Each structure stands twice: as C-alpha cells, then as structure tokens.
Amino acid sequence: MTTTTKPVRVRFAPSPTGDLHVGGARTALFTYLYARQHEGAFILRIEDTDQARYDEASINSITASLRWLGLDWDEGPDIGGPSGPYFQSERLELYREHVDRLLAEDYAYECYCSPERLAELRDEQRKAGRPPGYDRHCRNLTDEERQAKRDEGIKPVVRLKVPLDGATSGLDLLRGPITFENAKLEDAVLLKSDGFPTYHLAVVVDDKEMGITHVTRGEEWIPSMPLHLILWDAFGWERPVFAHMPVILKPDGKGKLSKRDGAASLLALRDEGYLHEAVVNYLAMVGWAYDDHTEIFSMDDLIEKFSLERVSPSPARFNYDKLEWMNQHYINHIVDVDDLAARVVPLLVSEGLVDSVPEGSDTEKLVIEAVGLIKDKMKFLTEGPDLISYFLAEPPDYDTALLVPRKTEPDAALRGLKAARDVIAEIGVEDEEAVEARLRALAGEVDLKVGQLFMPIRVAVTGRTASPGLFETLRVVNKERSLARMDRAIAKLEGYEAVAAD
Numbered sequence: 001m002t003t004t005t006k007p008v009r010v011r012f013a014p015s016p017t018g019d020l021h022v023g024g025a026r027t028a029l030f031t032y033l034y035a036r037q038h039e040g041a042f043i044l045r046i047e048d049t050d051q052a053r054y055d056e057a058s059i060n061s062i063t064a065s066l067r068w069l070g071l072d073w074d075e076g077p078d079i080g081g082p083s084g085p086y087f088q089s090e091r092l093e094l095y096r097e098h099v100d101r102l103l104a105e106d107y108a109y110e111c112y113c114s115p116e117r118l119a120e121l122r123d124e125q126r127k128a129g130r131p132p133g134y135d136r137h138c139r140n141l142t143d144e145e146r147q148a149k150r151d152e153g154i155k156p157v158v159r160l161k162v163p164l165d166g167a168t169s170g171l172d173l174l175r176g177p178i179t180f181e182n183a184k185l186e187d188a189v190l191l192k193s194d195g196f197p198t199y200h201l202a203v204v205v206d207d208k209e210m211g212i213t214h215v216t217r218g219e220e221w222i223p224s225m226p227l228h229l230i231l232w233d234a235f236g237w238e239r240p241v242f243a244h245m246p247v248i249l250k251p252d253g254k255g256k257l258s259k260r261d262g263a264a265s266l267l268a269l270r271d272e273g274y275l276h277e278a279v280v281n282y283l284a285m286v287g288w289a290y291d292d293h294t295e296i297f298s299m300d301d302l303i304e305k306f307s308l309e310r311v312s313p314s315p316a317r318f319n320y321d322k323l324e325w326m327n328q329h330y331i332n333h334i335v336d337v338d339d340l341a342a343r344v345v346p347l348l349v350s351e352g353l354v355d356s357v358p359e360g361s362d363t364e365k366l367v368i369e370a371v372g373l374i375k376d377k378m379k380f381l382t383e384g385p386d387l388i389s390y391f392l393a394e395p396p397d398y399d400t401a402l403l404v405p406r407k408t409e410p411d412a413a414l415r416g417l418k419a420a421r422d423v424i425a426e427i428g429v430e431d432e433e434a435v436e437a438r439l440r441a442l443a444g445e446v447d448l449k450v451g452q453l454f455m456p457i458r459v460a461v462t463g464r465t466a467s468p469g470l471f472e473t474l475r476v477v478n479k480e481r482s483l484a485r486m487d488r489a490i491a492k493l494e495g496y497e498a499v500a501a502d
C-alpha cells in the first residue's frame with residue numbers, strides 16, 4: 001500500500017481562510033519534496049467551498065508565501081493544468097454528479113432536518129451528557145416522506161450513510177494501520193443545501209479526479225480519514241496513500257503552535273528578515289531528521305535526502321531560537337555576498353537610504369562591499385540597512401562625547417584626530433596595510449594608545465562605536481568622505497572643548 005507504480009501526484013490544498021502559517025508551510029514543503037524526488041507533480045488546489053470563511057486576500061498571500069519558499073507548483077492557480085479548474089468553487093457540477101451517484105447507490109441520503117431541529121438535538125445531547133452528533137433522523141425516510149418535504153419547498157443536505165457497525169481501517173504512511181469504529185462516526189454532510197460540497201466530499205472527489213497518489217496533510221485531519229475511506233470505497237476507487245504530518249507544538253511543548261504564537265505566518269517571517277533558504281531548512285527539521293547531526297540542507301539536498309516515510313509521527317516543537325540561529329548561519333556563511341546584497345537593496349530603497357541601485361552601478365558595488373563587511377554581524381536581512389547606512393549616507397549627528405574614549409581628554413582625542421586626518425589626506429585609504437601601519441606609528445607620536453587614536457576615527461567616520469575593521473571601513477567609505485567626516489568631528493570636538501572650557 002505504501003508504494004505505487006503510478007507516477008506520483010501530490011497536492012497541497014489550503015483553504016483560503018488566512019495567511020499561510022508554519023504548519024501549512026511544512027506540509028507544503030514535505031509534499032513538494034516528495035513530488036520532486038519522485039519526479040512527480042506538485043499540485044496546488046484551493047479549497048474554497050466554505051463561503052463563510054472565505055478570504056480572498058489570503059489566496060494571494062498563500063501563493064506569495066509558497067513562491068517565496070520556492071515551492072513552485074506544476075498545476076494550479078495562475079498556471080492551470082490538465083486536472084483544472086484548481087479552485088473547488090469552480091467544480092460544483094462535478095460534486096453534484098458524484099453525490100447523485102452516491103444517492104442512487106444508497107451510500108448517501110437526503111436530510112431535511114432544519115437548523116432549529118439540529119440545534120435542539122445538540123442541546124438535548126449536551127444536557128444528557130451524550131456526545132453531539134446527528135441522530136440519523138432522515139436516514140430511513142420513505143419516498144413519500146421525502147416527497148412531502150420537497151413539496152414543502154425544503155432544500156435538503158446530503159449525508160453519508162456510514163455503516164452502523166464494524167470498523168473502517170486504513171494505512172497511514174507514518175503511523176501504520178489505523179482503525180476507526182464505525183459506530184463512533186457521524187453521517188457527515190456531503191453536500192449543503194446551497195449546492196456547495198463539504199470538505200469531505202470535495203476532497204475525495206478532487207483527489208480522485210486529479211489523480212492524487214499520496215494524500216499528505218496535517219494530523220488534524222486524521223479524524224476525517226475514515227469518512228474519506230468510506231467514500232473512496234463507496235465509489236469503488238483505489239485508495240491513495242495517506243500521510244498525516246505531526247502536529248507542531250509551541251516552543252515550550254505546551255499545546256499546539258497557534259497563530260497567536262508570534263511570527264508564525266510565512267509573510268511575517270519574510271518581513272522580519274528571514275531568508276527563505278533558512279526557513280525551508282528549518283521547517284524540514286520540524287518532524288524529520290536525516291541523521292543525528294546534519295542540520296544544513298539546501299533545497300537540492302532535501303530533494304535528494306528527504307524521506308516521507310521517515311517523518312516522525314510524534315509532535316514536534318517549533319524552536320524560534322533554532323530558526324534564528326539557522327537564519328544567521330545562512331547570512332554569515334552560506335548565501336554569497338552578491339546575492340545577499342541584492343536582497344538588502346529593496347530594503348535600502350524602502351527605507352530611503354538610496355533612490356535606486358542600478359545594476360552595474362557604483363552604488364551597487366558599494367552596497368556589495370559594505371554588505372561583505374557587515375554580514376558577519378547580521379542576523380536578519382532587515383538589519384542590513386542600518387548596518388551599512390554610513391557607507392551610503394552621512395551618519396546622522398551623534399553625541400560628541402562618543403569621540404572621546406574613556407580615560408581620554410577631549411583635547412587628546414582632538415590631537416589624535418587632527419594628526420590622523422593629515423595622514424589620510426597624505427596617503428589615502430586604498431592601501432589598508434599602509435594606513436594601519438602609519439596610524440599605529442602615529443599613536444606613539446601623538447602620545448596616545450592605539451585605541452585612543454582609533455576610536456575617535458571610527459566614530460568620526462561611522463557615527464557609531466561599533467563597525468567592521470577600521471581600515472576596511474575607511475577604504476569602503478573612501479578618502480574624500482572619510483576626510484569630510486573627520487573634519488566634521490574635529491569641528492564638533494573644537495566646539496565641545498570650548499563649551500567644556502566655559
């Protein structure tokens with residue numbers, strides 16, 4: 001049952017009721033990996049039959065999230081395909097035909113119970129301490145009784161005729177056989193009175209019509225599995241393989257990760273400065289491991305090494321610290337500088353640090369060099385603009401006191417800065433080693449410790465006390481701008497001395 005000779009066809013089938021969150025994204029990723037490693041098809045189907053919960057914007061946000069992660073679908077919205085349409089709301093005819101078949105073959109029945117009757121029933125069941133559920137009131141209506149209801153103008157729903165006893169068993173690729181007692185199942189609604197199918201009917205009909213070989217989805221759908229199996233069998237179709245992904249828990253393991261647990265939406269992660277590679281890599285590790293030590297996997301590695309059979313059915317915790325570590329690791333060590341810089345560029349533009357960064361321009365070269373210098377300090381892409389701001393623009397005004405290292409007098413800082421300015425005016429900034437050698441020698445000449453000389457230069461040129469190495473910073477900022485900034489610092493210090501002297 002777990003292997004199939006048919007070409008693999010798998011689907012990700014989100015309901016457009018909100019943004020894509022990490023649980024759904026992990027299911028989509030595992031499904032995609034399975035498709036790619038079996039050279040099968042990855043299908044995106046939008047399950048939009050619940051009109052009450054439908055949220056149009058979420059379709060765009062879900063597709064944008066999948067594209068950002070690199071989970072491109074072979075069939076689905078925007079691109080179509082041989083099994084379309086890929087929106088369930090456009091397939092109503094098909095569900096109706098299938099329901100008619102179930103009715104004709106006595107696997108389903110029309111139910112005329114009013115919402116009021118069902119509400120009363122639930123009330124009674126609650127009071128009596130019985131589990132809620134439909135009491136099969138309409139299961140055995142005679143033809144005459146049905147006709148009478150129709151004559152009253154009541155529009156029925158269609159319910160599945162679940163076997164009253166016995167059991168329904170199926171295989172889950174991760175868990176092995178699962179058996180459900182039929183007596184505990186409900187005669188679920190398949191078609192609503194407005195002609196829309198429920199999830200149970202639509203999912204089975206579509207999985208069949210789309211040739212789905214493996215149904216991969218979250219563990220929360222296990223309780224629906226027996227209803228789906230009953231439907232697959234009623235239609236006389238060969239069942240697909242089922243694989244339910246383990247639930248994702250909060251970082252502390254106490255309860256399911258929910259939308260309220262911070263940045264669990266994919267677009268939020270993107271906007272917080274996570275790299276899609278890091279997110280993909282981390283999500284793959286939530287419930288799956290290759291061995292007990294390998295942690296870094298590119299998408300290609302995952303396609304090669306991932307194994308759906310080895311996904312653990314036990315709940316997996318979501319660890320934000322680990323995701324953060326992974327992100328920093330990708331920024332610091334994996335993504336190359338040009339690529340990283342290209343991703344920082346839109347943020348530079350949106351923050352107004354530059355108007356545009358044309359390809360091949362000096363600004364682009366500057367951004368690449370600057371990102372190269374700061375990337376080891378960067379954890380999130382969003383930190384890029386601040387970390388490289390002084391390479392692109394004048395640093396904003398800063399507290400003059402920063403120019404005066406601890407245990408140093410302002411006049412000493414001023415003396416050092418003036419002397420350093422003259423050195424740079426003379427020898428420039430291109431030859432980092434020469435600048436370093438000259439400035440180190442200069443410290444002794446002006447009677448300062450090396451740190452007492454270097455810190456004011458750093459603050460003058462960057463407007464802050466922490467920066468990459470001083471000499472590479474000077475080179476990338478360039479001679480002219482470094483000198484101008486040192487002049488500004490000298491003027492600040494002269495004013496500062498004057499005030500201090502008053």
Ligand code: GLU
Pocket residue numbers: 012013014015047203216217218221
């Ligand atoms: N539409 C369901 C959801 O959004 C997916 C169920 C399935 O994959 O069968 O969770």
